[in-house]
Amino acid sequence: xxxxxxxxxxxxxxxxxxxxxxxxxxxxxxxxxxxxxxxxxxxxxxxxxxxxxxxxxxxxxxxxxxxxxxxxxxxxxxxxxxxxxxxxxxxxxxxxxxxxxxxxxxxxxxxxxxxxxxxxxxxxxxxxxxxxxxxxxxxxxxxxxxxxxxxxxxxxxxxxxxxxxxxxxxxxxxxxxxxxxxxxxxxxxxxxxxxxxxxxxxxxxxxxxxxxxxxx
Amino acid sequence: xxxxxxxxxxxxxxxxxxxxxxxxxxxxxxxxxxxxxxxxxxxxxxxxxxxxxxxxxxxxxxxxxxxxxxxxxxxxxxxxxxxxxxxxxxxxxxxxxxxxxxxxxxxxxxxxxxxxxxxxxxxxxxxxxxxxxxxxxxxxxxxxxxxxxxxxxxxxxxxxxxxxxxxxxxxxxxxxxxxxxxxxxxxxxxxxxxxxxxxxxxxxxxxxxxxxxxxxxxxxxxxxxxxxxxxxxxxxxxxxxxxxxxxxxxxxxxxxxxxxxxxxxxxxxxxxxxxxxxxxxxxxxxxxxxxxxxxxxxxxxxxxxxxxxxxxxxxxxxxxxxxxxxxxxxxxxxxxxxxxxxxxxxxxxxxxxxxxxxxxxxxxxxxxxxxxxxxxxxxxxxxxxxxxxxxxxxxxxxxxxxxxxxxxxxxxxxxxxxxxxxxxxxxxxxxxxxxxxxxxxxxxxxxxxxxxxxxxxxxxxxxxxxxxxxxxxxxxxxxxxxxxxxxxxxxxxxxxxxxxxxxxxxxxxxxxxxxxxxxxxxxxxxxxxxxxxxxxxxxxxxxxxxxxxxxxxxxxxxxxxxxxxxxxxxxxxxxxxxxxxxxxxxxxxxxxxxxxxxxxxxxxxxxxxxxxxxxxxxxxxxxxxxxxxxxxxxxxxxxxxxxxxxxxxxxxxxxxxxxxxxxxxx
Numbered sequence: 118x119x120x121x122x123x124x125x126x127x128x129x130x131x132x133x134x135x136x137x138x139x140x141x142x143x144x145x146x147x148x149x150x151x152x153x154x155x156x157x158x159x160x161x162x163x164x165x166x167x168x169x170x171x172x173x174x175x176x177x178x179x180x181x182x183x184x185x186x187x188x189x190x191x192x193x194x195x196x197x198x199x200x201x202x203x204x205x206x207x208x209x210x211x212x213x214x215x216x217x218x219x220x221x222x223x224x225x226x227x228x229x230x231x232x233x234x235x236x237x238x239x240x241x242x243x244x245x246x247x248x249x250x251x252x253x254x255x256x257x258x259x260x261x262x263x264x265x266x267x268x269x270x271x272x273x274x275x276x277x278x279x280x281x282x283x284x285x286x287x288x289x290x291x292x293x294x295x296x297x298x299x300x301x302x303x304x305x306x307x308x309x310x311x312x313x314x315x316x317x318x319x320x321x322x323x324x325x326x327x328x329x330x331x332x333x
Numbered sequence: 334x335x336x337x338x339x340x341x342x343x344x345x346x347x348x349x350x351x352x353x354x355x356x357x358x359x360x361x362x363x364x365x366x367x368x369x370x371x372x373x374x375x376x377x378x379x380x381x382x383x384x385x386x387x388x389x390x391x392x393x394x395x396x397x398x399x400x401x402x403x404x405x406x407x408x409x410x411x412x413x414x415x416x417x418x419x420x421x422x423x424x425x426x427x428x429x430x431x432x433x434x435x436x437x438x439x440x441x442x443x444x445x446x447x448x449x450x451x452x453x454x455x456x457x458x459x460x461x462x463x464x465x466x467x468x469x470x471x472x473x474x475x476x477x478x479x480x481x482x483x484x485x486x487x488x489x490x491x492x493x494x495x496x497x498x499x500x501x502x503x504x505x506x507x508x509x510x511x512x513x514x515x516x517x518x519x520x521x522x523x524x525x526x527x528x529x530x531x532x533x534x535x536x537x538x539x540x541x542x543x544x545x546x547x548x549x550x551x552x553x554x555x556x557x558x559x560x561x562x563x564x565x566x567x568x569x570x571x572x573x574x575x576x577x578x579x580x581x582x583x584x585x586x587x588x589x590x591x592x593x594x595x596x597x598x599x600x601x602x603x604x605x606x607x608x609x610x611x612x613x614x615x616x617x618x619x620x621x622x623x624x625x626x627x628x629x630x631x632x633x634x635x636x637x638x639x640x641x642x643x644x645x646x647x648x649x650x651x652x653x654x655x656x657x658x659x660x661x662x663x664x665x666x667x668x669x670x671x672x673x674x675x676x677x678x679x680x681x682x683x684x685x686x687x688x689x690x691x692x693x694x695x696x697x698x699x700x701x702x703x704x705x706x707x708x709x710x711x712x713x714x715x716x717x718x719x720x721x722x723x724x725x726x727x728x729x730x731x732x733x734x735x736x737x738x739x740x741x742x743x744x745x746x747x748x749x750x751x752x753x754x755x756x757x758x759x760x761x762x763x764x765x766x767x768x769x770x771x772x773x774x775x776x777x778x779x780x781x782x783x784x785x786x787x788x789x790x791x792x793x794x795x796x797x798x799x800x801x802x803x804x805x806x807x808x809x810x811x812x813x814x815x816x817x818x819x820x821x822x823x824x825x826x827x828x829x830x831x832x833x834x835x836x837x838x839x840x841x842x843x844x845x846x847x848x849x850x851x852x853x854x855x856x857x858x859x860x861x862x863x864x865x866x867x868x869x870x871x872x873x874x875x876x877x878x879x880x881x882x883x884x885x886x887x888x889x890x891x892x893x894x895x896x897x898x899x900x901x902x903x904x905x906x907x908x909x910x911x912x913x914x915x916x917x918x919x920x921x922x923x924x925x926x927x928x929x930x931x932x933x934x935x936x937x938x939x940x941x942x943x944x945x946x947x948x949x950x951x952x953x954x955x956x957x958x959x960x961x962x963x964x965x966x967x968x969x970x971x972x973x974x975x976x977x978x979x980x981x982x983x984x985x986x987x988x989x990x991x992x993x994x995x996x997x998x999x
Contacts, residue, residue: 126826128859132833139840171822201821222825226832 118239121161122147123154123168123180124199129222133167136225140232149173151183158187158194165239169222170200181211188214195239199225203248209325218244218281233286243281243321250279253328266308274301275309279324341390341403345383348407352379355413362420374586375413381590382406385597396461398454398600402593405450408443409589415440423497434503437493442486445522449479451592455529459547459599464535471528478521485511485518530555547599549608554588554595557615609675610769616670621663625655678770681709685777692781699784703730709774712761714743719756719786721793727756732789732796746771750779755786801971808968819870827863831856875913883912887937890920894935895927901938907946911996914976915939915948918969922950922992925965930954930990941998945978949993958984958992969994 120137122144124130134144145161148154151172158166166187170180184196188211197218198211211217218238224246225231234244267275277287284302288295302320306312311323356376359366366372386402393399415436422433456463456472463469490506492498533555537548629651636647671679688705691697707715718727718737727737738745739759748755763771775782838852871877878886884902891898907915919937926935932954939948958966959982969992970980978996 126822126830128830129826129833132830132837135837136833139837176818176822201825222829225829226836228836 118142118164118236119161120144120235121154121157121163121166123149123151123157123166123172123183125149125169125172129169133225136228136231137167137235140228142232151179154183155187155190158191163194165195165197165235167197167199167235170198184211184217188217192216193241195235195241197235197238197244203246203252209245209249209253212243212245212281213322213325215243215322216241219249220244220246221248234281237281237283237286242283245280245321245325247276247280250276253279253325263309267305271301271305271308274298275305275324278302278305278320279328281321338390338394341387341394341399344400344403344407345387348379348383348403348410351407351410351414352376355410355417358414358417358421362417362425365420365424366417371582371586372413374583375409378586378590379406379409379413382409382593385593389597389600392601396600397457398459398461398596401450401454401457402596405447405593408446408450412440412443415443419497423500432503434500437497437500438487438503441493441497442489443483445479445482445486448522448526449476452479452525452529454592454596455551456532458533458536458551458596459544464532468532471532474521475525475528478518478525481514482518482522485514543602546608547602549612550595550599551592553608553612553615554591557591613670613675616674617663617667620670621659621666624662624666625659628658629655678773681770681774682777684709685774685781688778689780692784699781699788700730702778702781702785706758706774706778710760710771714741715758715760716743717748717756717758717782717785719782719789720754721786721790722754723790728789728793730785730789732793746775748775748779748782750783755779755782798974801974804967804971805975808971816870816874819866819873823866824863824870827859827866831859831863834859876916879909879912879916882906883915883939886912886916887919887939890916890923891937894923896932897934898923899934899936901936902940905941907998911946911976911998914972914996915946915994918948918972918994919950921965921969921972922948922994925958925992926950926952926954926990929958930956932989942995945995945997947993947995949991951989951991953989955986956984956988956990957986958982958990966992 120142122130122133122137124133124147127149130147130149134147137144145163146157148157149172151168154166154168166184168180168184170178172179172183180198180200184198187194188196192214193216195216195218197220199220199222201222203221212219216238218234220231220234224234238244264272273291274287277290282290284295284298287293287302288298291298306320306323309324309327311327356372359372367375382402383406386399386404386406388399389396389402390399418430418436419433419440422428422430422436452475456468456475463472485507488504488507490509490512493500493502533548533551537545537552540548632651632654633647636650637644640646668679671682685705688697688702692699703715703717706717707713717730718735719730720727720737726734729735737757742762743759744762746758746760748758758771758775760771834852834856838849838856841849841852876886876889878889882904883906884900884904887900887902891900906912919939923935923937926932930952932952934953936951937948938951939946941947966980966982973980973994973996976996978994981993981995982990983993984990
């Protein structure tokens with residue numbers, strides 16, 4: 118796939134470029150700020166944009182704002198936002214759109230999983246960092262918390278669903294057969310009263326909506 | 334002031350010359366003259382009248398009172414001369430001087446002129462005009478009867494009084510038929526006196542403000558003299574001493590001196606406003622004297638009868654009791670006098686005293702003193718401004734800085750207590766009818782004002798401490814935020830990029846292992862840099878050199894600075910948190926100097942001075958740093974204050990900056 122990278126730190130940017138190239142992808146542009154990103158996207162028509170949340174000039178949320186803007190102009194484009202740390206609210210809001218990923222920078226070191234997530238996002242799927250999911254899926258103290266009714270395995274499946282993985286991806290990750298995963302997924306969705314949906318990213322949306330609603 | 338007029342001076346000079354002449358003659362008259370002390374009193378009175386008259390005539394030319402007073406003095410002097418002339422030329426050295434019979438005539442017949450002057454003063458006091466045009470007739474009648482009296486007196490058929498009954502009269506005698514005129518002229522004179530009193534009363538009734546006070550002064554002396562006589566008489570009766578002739582003579586002179594003095598005070602308006610206080614004090618001490626003298630006489634009488642005369646006991650007991658009773662009795666009498674004669678003042682003081690009692694008992698807040706003053710003085714615009722000596726600021730009751738000058742018509746009266754300024758009262762211009770009331774009320778309420786001031790000061794200090802604490806907390810938060818940034822954006826990213834480099838090397842191991850070596854070398858170099866960054870970050874949190882002491886930490890700080898920094902410190906050790914505070918202050922001060930001062934050389938010193946650790950940062954830069962100019966300096970001041978220390982800045986433009994922080998070492 119064709120990738121555009123926006124990251125202000127030179128070493129990290131170069132590392133990312135090499136990572137994608139080593140993985141057999143084409144990096145069509147790498148930028149040091151978010152300012153020139155829309156032009157690069159319009160010029161190169163990439164499949165995926167990878168960008169840092171904090172970039173010049175204020176190092177607050179330039180990346181996030183640029184991501185939103187690109188997503189509005191090119192809804193079909195996959196956007197993967199990398200962050201040094203987790204901001205749950207921000208992350209969920211962005212991921213809800215589909216074709217969107219939000220990962221901690223650390224994840225790049227697990228090259229296989231990272232590239233898989235990037236490819237998923239480029240294809241219109243979702244990728245939500247496991248840490249964000251964990252903070253959403255941790256059971257609350259309320260006695261009637263539906264999450265408490267899940268088994269350990271079911272919770273693992275739920276987390277991977279929330280991360281945006283397909284049934285096949287989950288089966289691969291958990292070293293289970295796809296049919297077993299399907300059974301777990303049905304059970305989870307039933308226990309949480311979430312309507313079933315074939316498409317992975319719709320499922321992510323439903324799960325996230327449920328989880329964020331339960332959180333508040 | 335008007336132009337200079339020689340006349341008052343001339344007339345006064347003549348009067349004084351007459352006085353001198355009379356004194357000389359009286360001395361020559363020896364035993365036939367007046368006793369020296371009486372003469373001295375008379376001269377004092379004459380000089381007082383001259384002096385006050387001259388003052389009034391010069392200050393207020395055209396005002397008749399000055400002339401009248403000088404005339405009074407002049408008349409007194411002529412009587413002195415006439416009397417002593419007669420005594421010398423008829424008794425001491427008979428035949429030595431010509432025309433002594435004229436002197437006797439003047440001395441014995443011209444005295445109504447003295448009354449004429451007094452009546453004239455009463456008529457035209459205090460503005461120099463008659464009370465109304467109708468009074469012209471009264472004045473004419475009084476003048477006519479006085480003239481008639483003088484004529485009768487000068488041409489009287491009776492012989493002179495002793496000791497000059499044998500002296501021939503120089504003027505022809507009036508036929509006996511005129512004898513019936515005497516009672517008429519006498520009544521006329523009396524009428525003049527009554528009219529004088531009436532003139533003062535009429536004026537007083539319609540007067541207000543200053544004129545009322547002026548009239549009070551005159552009335553005061555007019556009433557004081559008979560009142561004093563009464564007191565002395567009572568005293569004399571009570572103590573039982575016999576001959577009081579000398580006392581009465583002295584009192585007579587006192588009266589003659591008191592009148593011109595009070596008239597002068599009134600017309601010149603010098604200390605005019607004290608009349609109420611003077612009357613008040615006179616009443617209090619007069620009544621007090623009467624009561625104590627009565628008690629003394631009663632006790633000595635009763636005990637004396639019991640113990641028999643000649644015993645010293647009654648006197649001793651009476652003296653003791655009177656002495657013991659003095660203070661409490663004075664308080665009572667003062668209260669009674671105030672209640673009867675100065676109601677407003679009495680009420681005001683009573684309310685404030687009650688308020689102070691409530692304050693002591695905790696039933697009232699000291700801040701309520703401001704509304705109380707407003708109420709007591711019936712001045713809704715009254716406001717207090719408290720003075721804070723530390724900041725030399727004036728603040729209102731809520732502690733907000735406020736103008737100590739009123740923009741409107743209000744008057745500014747300072748409040749002091751034990752010689753120290755407490756603040757000021759802004760109030761409407763005082764009612765001239767109630768002089769001194771404001772000062773008295775404020776003085777009585779002084780304690781409450783002082784407490785209110787202290788509380789305001791305390792609240793302000795507390796507020797400053799809270800603000801400083803909030804700034805310290807927020808600075809701490811900022812610091813953590815910066816650290817978080819540095820860690821996330823620096824070390825963490827670098828570690829990730831190292832990880833990526835290693836992953837790349839891993840990838841390369843498959844196709845081109847020789848390149849993988851290079852990649853790993855690059856990664857190791859990155860690790861080195863990351864370690865350096867972490868070290869730098871840790872130093873920002875707390876430099877490890879501080880473990881070795883403040884001096885080595887400062888030397889390290891100096892070595893890393895981008896310009897030459899000299900460190901003056903002798904290696905002395907202090908408590909850890911104090912050394913850390915000193916280090917960060919020096920570091921912040923040095924950063925400021927580097928950033929803002931354009932200095933070429935900086936000196937950092939740390940030394941123990943009078944039990945305090947003094948840190949100073951001196952640069953040779955452009956100066957002009959203001960203590961509350963930037964957040965950096967305020968942060969330093971806060972840091973210093975948090976350790977109970979203080980910050981001082983000396984920063985003249987182009988003269989460099991010396992920043993000194995002193996931290997107490999306990």
